[in-house]
């Protein structure tokens with residue numbers, strides 16, 4: 066099994082699970098946002114291999130299944146080099162689809178709720194075509210991922226490839242980057258340091274947060290489905306919270322003295338995001354099991370340890 070982006074947050078948890086299940090796993094990563102630390106525990110297994118490679122370049126190997134997760138996911142990281150972000154989504158998808166075509170592998174794409182842009186329907190069903198800005202600062206990611214979905218479905222129609230497209234909604238958990246600017250990691254680190262909690266806008270915008278173990282379970286289930294199931298399928302937690310509610314929860318769980326500090330809302334920041342997971346329920350028998358307080362407690366414990374050990378990661382890894 067090939068996992069591109071396997072040294073990243075989601076990819077490393079997926080590699081853990083695949084090795085646990087007894088698979089032979091090849092992790093391919095250029096360490097743009099991922100690190101060897103995330104998969105270091107797997108080096109002990111003879112069934113785990115790590116290759117430094119950028120998927121915008123061709124890759125000739127033999128595999129049965131491909132999980133295509135390579136792509137920076139946080140706005141701060143994907144906007145750092147937007148041209149490379151589009152190349153990773155588009156050229157990377159072409160290369161991985163070309164590989165899947167040559168070796169007859171099944172291929173799963175880690176797509177995103179961002180394909181819905183700033184949605185005008187709520188919650189988002191897979192049948193909704195989205196409301197994206199093609200020329201804004203988030204477009205490299207949103208439109209890159211939309212084009213990757215197009216490529217997946219065209220390889221499916223034109224070359225009969227077995228494809229699986231998962232639209233992942235906000236996911237959190239251990240191994241998120243401490244400094245990637247995402248709301249869960251920012252709030253936890255700020256709360257642990259009793260620093261002001263930075264709320265962008267008035268905090269009334271909403272998100273739904275899925276714990277990483279649940280998400281990985283959804284990806285594994287999707288890959289195991291028969292060739293008739295292509296997706297797209299939303300994977301995320303349908304329980305919706307405002308950003309202000311999230312801030313209060315994290316302050317409570319960390320017993321923090323942090324105060325709230327209101328900052329301008331970034332441009333194109335979606336007002337609401339919540340998955341309709343009816344399709345995942347009926348076609349995968351999947352739904353999230355970990356509630357926010359439980360998932361946050363594990364994530365807080367991880368960040369506490371990272372802070373204690375002074376482990377800060379930045380773009381490009383270490």
Ligand code: NAD
Nearest residue numbers: 070072073074075095096097098099119120135136233236
């Ligand atoms: P991440 O940044 O931790 O992981 C991405 C990994 O891809 C990193 O290890 C990075 O080094 C690697 N990478 C980036 N460009 C590459 C390239 N050109 N070649 C090889 N490797 C490359 O992010 P994540 O949160 O683990 O996200 C994984 C995937 O899931 C991404 O495709 C992302 O778009 C998608 N996704 C994540 C979320 C979320 O909430 N975490 C939500 C929606 C979609």
Ligand code: UDP
Nearest residue numbers: 122123124125126159160161163164166167
């Ligand atoms: N490719 C790859 N590994 C393979 C086969 C193909 O990386 O094992 C890449 C190669 O760069 C190619 C792309 O995938 O350009 C698309 O392959 P496809 O066969 O669809 O089209 P081609 O461009 O070869 O006609």
Ligand code: UDP
Nearest residue numbers: 235246247248249251263264265270308334
């Ligand atoms: N956000 C915030 N404070 C922060 C970081 C993010 O209020 O320190 C907000 C952000 O504006 C957005 C939401 O939290 O409305 C989720 O942001 P994130 O970057 O985590 O994910 P995305 O926008 O991709 O859903």
